[in-house]
Amino acid sequence: MNYDLESISLISTYSAMAVYALAFILFTVDLAGRAATEGQSKPTRWLRAATALLALGWAVHVVAVVTRAISANRVPWANMYEFGLTATAALVAVFLGSLFWRDVRYVGAFISGFALLALGIVTVNFYVTVVPLPPALQGYWLIIHVCVAILSTGFFATGAALSVAQLFQESREEGKLQGRSWLFLSAFPSAAELEARAYRILVIGFVFWTFTLVAGAIWAERAWGRYWGWDTKEVWTFIIWTLFAGYIHARATRGWRGRPAAILSLIGFGAVVFNYSIVNIFFKGLHAYSGL
């Protein structure tokens, strides 16, 4: 245990939050700027600065994750604080990575805002000092199971951002949300395009979640003697899996495409957040590793 690095990690976390806050402000300024130009969809100069700041914040965030891991001498996801710290880093990484694939900077405000909020809540409420792993958490299954859970959380959150944008855009295309304050939506792609992008990201999240579920089951077999026992966390893992399975089918079904599918995806992400927060803190079960 290295307690100096532990405090460096915490300082880095707060620094990352500060930079994320700046990025969030600039992303918002960009959207407002686009609204002010009467629907001209050209990105403003603020967008580049916002993206650069987000990348910088992410670099600091990664420092926080890595120093935490080194100070604990293990993977940085053994309790609720560490999961939140690493999962938000994964979320920003998924978003920044998506930029190589498509220009989805228009959801940057959502992503930076969500990362800031999540990181703030996690650090203020769930922070725990580094302690050794209890016997049940020792072994490589912690690395595999929680790592894929973190990755899929990152993808689900990015997909949720796109689904939110899709819902607004869909309303706008139907003639609602026409006021000046909604003009920034003209900077966004069409609802159909947003849906297609959300779908591709959420499908990746679904595959990772499937691995989370299976790796968790294998680990549960080793640790608790059964691969599935409807422990509260298992119940919610199943709920999330079923909801996103439903989403994938809805995307491909006439009458469910568009708004209903997007709502289903948001319900799914709501379940992910619920599973992490409420279930961890208030529900009884075998997954009592919040460290709180």
Add this chain to the structure above:
Amino acid sequence: MQPVDLADSTSDFDSPDAPRKNRLDAPIRGPKLGPLEFLRWGWRVLTSMRTAIVLMVLLAFASIPGSLVPQRSSDPNGVIVFRNTDPELFAVYDSFQLFDTFTSVWFSSIYVLLFVSLIGCILPRSLHHWRILRAAPAESPDNWVRLPFRRDEPATGGADAALARAESSLRRARYRVVRDGSEIRAEFGYLRETGNLVFHIALVGILVTLAVAGGYGWNGQRVIVEGQTFTNQLASFDTFNPGAWFSETQLEPYGVGLNTFTAEYTQRSSDDPWVPVDFIAELSVTDDNGTSDATLKVNEPLAVGNSQMYLLGNGFAPIITVRDPDGVVVFEQPVVFLSQDSNLTSVGVVKVPDGLSEQVGMQGFFYPSAVELESGALASNNPEPINPAVTFNIYTGDLGLDSGQTANVFQLPTEDLTLIAGRNTGVDVVLMPGDVFTLPGGLGSVEFSGLRRFIGVEIRHDATQFGVALGVFFAIAGLLASLGTRRRRVWIRVAGNTPTAKLEWGGMARGDDPRLDVALDKLVERSRPTEPDKLGTT
């Protein structure tokens, strides 16, 4: 019936991404349905994609009570606590089977309907796909101009040579190709539907495995104290849960003795709580092959016989000796105390029904490292046995053991008993190892005569594991294959005559395919004649 999802059949070939046909969209004509029509209608509704989605969402929501209400399967103690705290609400919940959510009628009916719907969907789809797999790629569409991908290429070197090059370009890209005179028909990505079907069939396989093989499983729990040996027979288990088709002959004969149990703890600083680092149980296993040593740890189950043994709990078992007034031992054994906190403050019960002039029951607390609080009460400040102490509240009266009903060894119903020593009696019973307490009224004496550790193990035979693992493997393989494959069709035809002849390429994808143009342009590119001298390739 015209499936609406397939209405646009030029762009939606064979089974779509939305593989289920949206039969609900079809109008249902006629005011009256006969019984047969009604059944047919019901079947169509059930196997429609929309119903499947609704059932999936319902299944997700129906699972929620299973996390809110303690379940008999995963938290039997919680159920008992619930019943004791609120018997009326318990009765209401119980009538809705809320304590057995995942085996309840309502939960079961949702997933049974979902799987019937699934089977009703994949059977015709599999048949359809089987035919597609054996058939040649489809005819070119009548409405060529509506194809999303179209390119015209000069037929360099003559139509035949150009077609041959195009064919080999397609074959190298693993398209299924048919050359039909001056036309080429090609198709790629059958794996998308194959993988999709494999995924869904694997899910059915998992469910069938659970239903069939689940009945052959069994599991039991047992506490083993250091120095004791567990023999694998029905009577040796503390609790035992047989599957529906369990027979006692399934229990292979073996014995497992606990030699020593070691727990390691650490703390960050002297103000922080102790946290466990390792639990190690050293065992001797006796089976047909003789006796051998084995180690059992958390996350490292022990394979013994046809079963697996898991380390689930541990604690202390103080040895309690009770003697009658003449010094004759009437009770002497390690008593399992269940830990209540991280410093292993533990509670246990000693029942002495015979040998003394009255039946004696004792409620005890065990402190591995006893310290006295300001209030005078004891607490444990370390999970290791540095300063072990036992305290007792001692009762006399009818322990209720003769009624024939099975009694909980960890509970002492004290309503009908008389407290003779312990808390609030003026006679505290605090015993360090070797201490003897003389019972009031000349009943006899109690001694804390030694200390052992115990482990709680689960022994389990699960016949579903292999089948479920196989199903999961195929499900994931199918999912990845399906999601990673794009379904594409390409047609090539010759237009015009030599020397101005050209090849017309047309292509389309099934479902969303943002990379269609890029992928097919690459195929066109590869079909061009290789000319090493050619300058300025773009």
